[in-house]
Amino acid sequence: MTDLNRTLSIFADGEPVTGFRHARLTGRDALGLYPMPFTLRLWNLAEEEYLKLEAAKTLAVLHGNSVLACGTVSDVYRKTIPEGTLTEAVFAAGLSLWEAPVSLSVEAGVSVSETVRRILEASGTGIRLLSFPGNDPVRTRGQAFSGRAAECVEEALSAAGARGTLTETGLCVIPAEGLPVTVTLTEPELAGAPAQAGKRLLLVRTAPVGWPLGKAMAVKWKNESGEGLVTERSIDADNLEGNWQAELLMEIHNS
Amino acid sequence: MDNLTPAEIKALKQEISASLHCALPGTVESFDPETQTVSVRPALHLSSPSSLPLIRDVPVFFPGSRDSALTWPVSAGDGCLLVFADADIDRWFETGEPEGPATGRRHSLSDAFAFVGFRSKVDALPDLPAEPSFFGLSPGQVHHTHKAEDITSGVFPLERGGSGQADTGFTTAASEVADPGTDCTISSLQFAWWGKVALLRVAVRKRTAVSSDVTTLCTLLPGKRPKYDAAAQWNWGSGAVVRSSGAVQVNGAIAADSTLFIHSTYILE
Numbered sequence: 001m002t003d004l005n006r007t008l009s010i011f012a013d014g015e016p017v018t019g020f021r022h023a024r025l026t027g028r029d030a031l032g033l034y035p036m037p038f039t040l041r042l043w044n045l046a047e048e049e050y051l052k053l054e055a056a057k058t059l060a061v062l063h064g065n066s067v068l069a070c071g072t073v074s075d076v077y078r079k080t081i082p083e084g085t086l087t088e089a090v091f092a093a094g095l096s097l098w099e100a101p102v103s104l105s106v107e108a109g110v111s112v113s114e115t116v117r118r119i120l121e122a123s124g125t126g127i128r129l130l131s132f133p134g135n136d137p138v139r140t141r142g143q144a145f146s147g148r149a150a151e152c153v154e155e156a157l158s159a160a161g162a163r164g165t166l167t168e169t170g171l172c173v174i175p176a177e178g179l180p181v182t183v184t185l186t187e188p189e190l191a192g193a194p195a196q197a198g199k200r201l202l203l204v205r206t207a208p209v210g211w212p213l214g215k216a217m218a219v220k221w222k223n224e225s226g227e228g229l230v231t232e233r234s235i236d237a238d239n240l241e242g243n244w245q246a247e248l249l250m251e252i253h254n255s
Numbered sequence: 256m257d258n259l260t261p262a263e264i265k266a267l268k269q270e271i272s273a274s275l276h277c278a279l280p281g282t283v284e285s286f287d288p289e290t291q292t293v294s295v296r297p298a299l300h301l302s303s304p305s306s307l308p309l310i311r312d313v314p315v316f317f318p319g320s321r322d323s324a325l326t327w328p329v330s331a332g333d334g335c336l337l338v339f340a341d342a343d344i345d346r347w348f349e350t351g352e353p354e355g356p357a358t359g360r361r362h363s364l365s366d367a368f369a370f371v372g373f374r375s376k377v378d379a380l381p382d383l384p385a386e387p388s389f390f391g392l393s394p395g396q397v398h399h400t401h402k403a404e405d406i407t408s409g410v411f412p413l414e415r416g417g418s419g420q421a422d423t424g425f426t427t428a429a430s431e432v433a434d435p436g437t438d439c440t441i442s443s444l445q446f447a448w449w450g451k452v453a454l455l456r457v458a459v460r461k462r463t464a465v466s467s468d469v470t471t472l473c474t475l476l477p478g479k480r481p482k483y484d485a486a487a488q489w490n491w492g493s494g495a496v497v498r499s500s501g502a503v504q505v506n507g508a509i510a511a512d513s514t515l516f517i518h519s520t521y522i523l524e
Contacts, residue, residue, distance in 0.1 A: 142311025
C-alpha cells in the first residue's frame with residue numbers, strides 16, 4: 001500500500017529524534033503480554049541524535065497522530081555500510097513488565113482484578129490496571145506467583161478467561177466475552193478481500209493507522225461481514241520507498 | 256528450532272524449566288485442621304526471583320482411604336515436600352469432582368500438595384527404632400503393634416452398627432515413662448474409628464498397678480475435629496463421620512507398668 005504521507009515521527013523518551021532522511025519501521029505485535037519487538041532502522045543518523053537514541057529508555061514511532069509502535073528500548077547499535085551508517089533500535093511494548101521478577105503470595109478470597117493490581121504493584125514498573133470489564137471471579141484458594149510479572153498477570157487473568165494488552169497508559173483487560181464493537185472497517189480501507197482460515201481472518205489495511213489491538217472490530221467487504229477481536233498486527237513502513245504493509249489478524253466471533 | 260543457535264536453545268530450555276514447578280522441600284508455617292491445609296514457605300531459593308513466596312491452602316496428605324485415614328498433628332516448623340499438579344486444582348479441591356481447571360496455569364506454585372514429614376539431615380529423627388512397627392486399619396478395628404515387648408497390641412472393638420462401651424488397655428513400659436512427676440507423652444498409642452457415628456465419647460484414663468483409681472489425665476490429639484469438653488472427653492456429634500486416627504498425649508507422671516485405658520461409649524449407625 002502506498003500512503004501519500006509517508007512521514008514517520010520518532011520520539012525517544014518523549015523527545016523528537018531528527019537528523020535522518022531515511023527510516024523504516026518493521027515488526028509484529030500480538031494480544032497478550034509477551035513483548036514482541038519492533039525494529040526501527042535509521043540511515044545516516046546524526047551523531048548527537050544517535051547518542052540520544054542510545055540513551056533512551058522508551059521509543060515511539062508515529063504516523064501523523066497515530067502511534068504505530070512504542071515500547072521499552074532493548075538494543076541500539078550502529079554499523080557502517082557503503083552508504084554511510086545504519087542505526088538499528090529494537091524496542092517492545094511490555095518489555096519492562098516481562099523482565100520484572102515478582103514473588104507474591106495472595107490469600108484466598110481475593111478477586112482476579114485485585115490480584116492483577118497486586119502483581120503490577122510488586123513488579124515495580126509503575127504500570128497500572130486501567131479497567132477490568134467482564135467477569136471478575138473471587139479465588140477460593142490462595143495463590144502464589146513467582147517469575148516474570150507479565151506471565152503472572154496472564155496466569156491471574158486466565159481465571160477470568162481474560163487476556164491483557166498494554167497500551168501507553170497501562171494494562172487493558174480483554175474479557176472472554178469480548179468488548180462492544182468500536183471500529184468498523186469497510187471495503188475502501190482494505191487491500192483486497194480478507195483471507196479466512198477457520199476462525200481467523202487476515203486483513204490487509206490500506207493505511208497503517210488505528211490499530212485496535214485487543215478491541216472488537218467489525219469488517220464489511222463485498223456481501224460479507226464479520227465481527228471479532230484483533231489479536232495480531234504487523235507493520236512494514238518506510239518513509240522513502242516501497243509499499244507499506246499493515247496486516248491485522250482477527251479472531252472471528254461471528255460472520 | 257532449526258534457526259536457533261545452541262545458546263538460544265539453552266536459554267529456551269532454562270526459561271521453560273524455570274517456570275515449571277515439580278517438587279520442592281518446604282517448611283510449614285501454619286496448619287488449618289478444618290480444611291486440612293497448610294501454608295508453606297519453600298525451603299529453596301531459586302535464582303530469580305531470589306525467594307519463592309508463601310504458598311497457601313496446600314492440601315496435606317494423610318494416608319488412608321475414603322473411610323479411614325492415618326493422621327498426625329501438623330505444626331509450624333514441620334518439614335514437608337511440595338508436589339505441584341499439572342493443572343489448576345481449585346475446582347477439584349472445592350467439590351472433589353473431576354472438573355476442568357479454573358485457569359490455564361500449569362505446574363504452578365498455586366497447585367501444590369504437601370507431604371508432611373520430610374526432613375533435612377539436621378532434623379533427622381533421633382533414635383529411630385530399628386524394630387518393626389505396624390499400624391493397620393480394618394473395618395471397625397485398629398491394630399497397632401509397636402515394640403511388642405513394651406506395649407501390647409490393641410484392637411479397638413467397634414463394629415459397624417454396634418453400640419456399647421469398650422475399654423482397650425495398654426501397659427506402659429519403663430522406657431515410655433518420662434521423669435516421674437513430670438509430663439510425658441506416649442504418642443505411640445494409636446487408635447482409629449470409622450463409620451457414621453451417632454454417638455462417640457472417648458476418654459483416656461489410667462489405672463496404676465497399686466490403685467484402681469481411674470484418673471482422666473489425657474490430651475487427645477484429634478484427627479477429625481472432635482469437641483473437647485471439661486470432662487476430658489471428646490464428643491463427636493450425631494451424624495459425624497469419623498474416619499480418623501489420632502495419638503494420645505498423656506500429661507502427668509505415669510508409673511511403669513501402669514495401664515492406660517482408652518474408654519469409649521459409642522453407637523455406630
